[in-house]
């Protein structure tokens with residue numbers, strides 16, 4: 421069952437998600453969060469940093485696991501999701517570095533690293549809240565549309581569109597974007613106690629409508645959220661405009 425919340429602007433949607441997360445962390449300081457990267461969550465992180473500076477959220481006991489990381493990139497690579505998280509959140513709030521987790525993109529054996537990452541999530545007690553974006557093709561994490569999807573953390577091959585979508589951090593050249601990533605699987609995401617998906621902008625309207633109101637199919641990985649008992653999708657008006665009723 422997906423609950424849909426629509427804000428008039430992208431900024432409003434991002435602020436609402438940030439405020440919700442801040443309140444959850446204030447209530448339960450030891451929360452375990454899954455965190456996304458991409459263009460969409462940037463204003464959400466900006467709002468979280470603002471709330472932290474205002475003394476309205478203390479991250480010191482929270483634990484974070486990012487959804488994914490590119491295979492082959494060291495954490496210092498500016499296109500890595502390690503670098504993204506540092507830039508947009510970790511450098512500005514009081515998260516304990518020992519409690520912030522991303523897959524090691526440059527691990528010598530990516531499959532082993534995926535298994536280690538999955539085990540680390542389980543050892544932390546699983547995810548309390550998974551915060552997600554949605555790819556233009558409906559991916560969540562880097563679980564790309566396919567006939568079958570991995571349940572657990574795995575090495576995945578990126579679609580051309582996903583590589584294009586990440587080209588900006590690689591000098592605008594999709595060919596420079598790694599071909600593989602380590603991503604949390606859909607089973608791990610769906611086992612989060614709460615799922616919160618943020619999508620903004622007109623270019624997401626079509627895929628949001630398919631994910632929320634189309635059939636549940638691995639061809640639209642975000643449609644699997646329809647099976648989650650506590651999934652909330654936060655949209656701006658532009659991203660909601662393909663929905664038939666809400």
Ligand code: PGA
Pocket residue numbers: 456457458459460461552553554555556559560561585
């Ligand atoms: P975007 O990416 O926010 O850059 O559109 C979302 C995603 O791929 O999950």
